[in-house]
Amino acid sequence: MNPAxxxxxxxxxxxxxxxxxxxxxxxxxxxxxxxxGKNGQGKTTLVNILMGFLKPSSGRCLVxxxxxxxxxPSTRARIGLLHEGHLAYxxxxxxxxxxxxxxxxxxxxxxxxxxxxxxxxxxHDHKICRMSCGQRSQVVLGVIMAQxxxxxxxxxYSMGLDAGYRRLFLDVLKDFAALxxxxxxxxxxxxxxxxxxxxxxxxxxxxxxIQTELDSFMNSFxxxxxxxxxxxxxxxxxxxxxxxxxxxxxSVFSFADKExxxxxxxxxxxxxxxxxxxxxxxxxxxxxxxGKY
Amino acid sequence: MIYSIFYKEWIKIRYFxxxxxxxxxxICLKIWVDIRQQLQAEHAExxxxxxxxxxxxFYSDIRYIPLLSGICLAVVQFVPEILQKxxxxxxxxxxxxxxxxxxxxxxxxxxxxxxALLDTAAIWAVSRYYFPVEIAVSSLTTFLPWHYxxxxxxxxxxxxxxxxxxxxxxFVLLVFSGFxxxxxxxxxxxxxxxxxxxxxxxxxxxxxxVFQGGSRFQQGEVT
Numbered sequence: 001m002n003p004a005x006x007x008x009x010x011x012x013x014x015x016x017x018x019x020x021x022x023x024x025x026x027x028x029x030x031x032x033x034x035x036x037g038k039n040g041q042g043k044t045t046l047v048n049i050l051m052g053f054l055k056p057s058s059g060r061c062l063v064x065x066x067x068x069x070x071x072x073p074s075t076r077a078r079i080g081l082l083h084e085g086h087l088a089y090x091x092x093x094x095x096x097x098x099x100x101x102x103x104x105x106x107x108x109x110x111x112x113x114x115x116x117x118x119x120x121x122x123x124h125d126h127k128i129c130r131m132s133c134g135q136r137s138q139v140v141l142g143v144i145m146a147q148x149x150x151x152x153x154x155x156x157y158s159m160g161l162d163a164g165y166r167r168l169f170l171d172v173l174k175d176f177a178a179l180x181x182x183x184x185x186x187x188x189x190x191x192x193x194x195x196x197x198x199x200x201x202x203x204x205x206x207x208x209x210i211q212t213e214l215d216s217f218m219n220s221f222x223x224x225x226x227x228x229x230x231x232x233x234x235x236x237x238x239x240x241x242x243x244x245x246x247x248x249x250x251s252v253f254s255f256a257d258k259e260x261x262x263x264x265x266x267x268x269x270x271x272x273x274x275x276x277x278x279x280x281x282x283x284x285x286x287x288x289x290x291g292k293y
Numbered sequence: 294m295i296y297s298i299f300y301k302e303w304i305k306i307r308y309f310x311x312x313x314x315x316x317x318x319x320i321c322l323k324i325w326v327d328i329r330q331q332l333q334a335e336h337a338e339x340x341x342x343x344x345x346x347x348x349x350x351f352y353s354d355i356r357y358i359p360l361l362s363g364i365c366l367a368v369v370q371f372v373p374e375i376l377q378k379x380x381x382x383x384x385x386x387x388x389x390x391x392x393x394x395x396x397x398x399x400x401x402x403x404x405x406x407x408x409a410l411l412d413t414a415a416i417w418a419v420s421r422y423y424f425p426v427e428i429a430v431s432s433l434t435t436f437l438p439w440h441y442x443x444x445x446x447x448x449x450x451x452x453x454x455x456x457x458x459x460x461x462x463x464f465v466l467l468v469f470s471g472f473x474x475x476x477x478x479x480x481x482x483x484x485x486x487x488x489x490x491x492x493x494x495x496x497x498x499x500x501x502x503v504f505q506g507g508s509r510f511q512q513g514e515v516t
Contacts, residue, residue: 053381054513077387087382091305091373103297104386 002065004029004151004183005050010059012045019045021207023059027200032177032184034194034214037204038290043187044084046204047155050185051081064151077105080149084156086137090129094122097139098146105147113146116172133160141172151183152176158190166190170197195282205290214282223280223288224252224261226272239264242288251278253288294388298396301383302370309369310404313362317355317408321415324352328423344428348481352416352432359443360473362408366401367450375454375510384511394507398451398500405447409440431482438485441493442476445469448499455506457513465502 005027012019019042027033037043048054050061052069061068066075092100094117102108120135128136137157144152158166170193176182188194194201201217203210227248234243234252239261242253254261258277265272280288328351332340343349374380383393413436420429449469456462476492479485485492
């Protein structure tokens with residue numbers, strides 16, 4: 001089966017600033033893939049390129065088998081797209097929004113839209129511009145779900161949402177994925193939410209990526225904790241992928257096992273006492289790999 | 294599909310369009326009241342002298358109203374689309390970009406045509422009531438460049454709003470402003486009549502430039 005998204009040798013620049021250099025990854029059909037990266041690493045740029053809203057400097061992106069920069073209407077009809085900030089036509093009411101979008105999708109499922117929207121208890125004559133960010137996200141989610149797309153692309157769905165709306169969003173996405181053969185490509189700032197959702201992840205940092213299965217990443221990436229009296233500064237290398245010091249407490253992040261890290265530190269003149277492996281959440285691992293700043 | 298796009302555009306524009314209808318109607322009403330009052334206050338010979346010899350247009354108050362209407366329609370239609378780049382919502386719909394923009398422009402120009410017809414009918418009626426048919430006919434041809442300026446103003450403002458690059462926006466502004474100022478050059482009746490057919494040959498070109506702006510908006514070009 002063809003991958004839902006295929007990115008080959010993608011390069012992009014804004015002026016002299018390089019955003020990506022030879023980016024390659026695929027998102028297989030029927031999987032949920034999370035794109036994680038710190039602010040300004042080009043997550044939204046990548047979504048814009050995938051949806052044909054930005055022309056890459058070079059390289060090729062295929063979405064559902066078509067060139068992303070020339071997606072035909074028939075392919076766009078199969079893609080549910082959530083823009084950053086839950087973009088919606090704010091001058092429309094709920095009912096007008098449904099009426100507008102329903103005209104474009106032959107398989108439009110009106111019940112799905114109103115099931116989601118009615119949870120808010122708002123009148124259908126309520127204007128989008130008078131809604132909170134959470135309420136607007138429900139309308140946008142309703143629009144996307146009612147399209148019954150094969151591929152969902154969600155650009156920072158969690159932006160501005162409280163825990164309740166985020167949970168609702170995740171529940172809907174899980175139910176959608178359970179329908180089978182549906183692909184979700186999602187970016188979010190709330191890393192712990194993705195832990196409950198995604199099958200695989202793409203970490204993007206300084207124009208380069210690491211693509212990994214969630215389970216495989218959580219099993220292979222480790223945090224080793226120890227105490228050291230002095231001020232330490234460890235550079236990133238093949239073994240040490242992240243380093244953090246808070247007072248005397250030091251955390252080293254690595255894909256290597258404990259013995260390898262221990263001997264590597266020894267070779268650098270650092271002799272950790274009582275080094276132990278610490279359990280991590282996805283968010284801890286994300287910060288360990290990407291750093292805080 | 295076409296109905297859905299018209300529906301959304303109409304909801305966006307409708308109150309502003311009604312405001313423009315009121316504005317155009319109010320100006321026409323003022324023109325009628327002014328000429329009526331002038332005819333009551335002055336001798337008919339004086340009015341005739343002003344209208345024919347001095348070529349003072351009794352409907353000159355409406356001179357820039359078509360341009361203002363065209364620009365306002367474009368602003369009302371495209372500003373909500375470019376704020377937060379909301380047009381991306383429509384560009385992701387399963388419809389060709391050119392078809393989408395053509396429908397946008399068809400509605401905007403259609404509504405502009407309604408305003409132009411309203412003004413033309415009102416000025417024609419006032420002219421026919423108070424003046425001979427020759428003056429009424431000449432008012433229509435005198436009016437034509439002003440309507441054309443409104444048409445070009447609508448397309449120019451649409452292009453400026455869709456264009457992602459500021460330097461190109463300034464260039465487009467200069468080109469369209471220059472052309473529009475040409476349409477307002479001179480005074481008196483039918484001043485531009487000999488040149489107008491040639492100037493109108495450029496209309497399809499102005500229309501097509503908006504599609505180029507739409508393409509650049511989608512591609513996110515900023516150079």
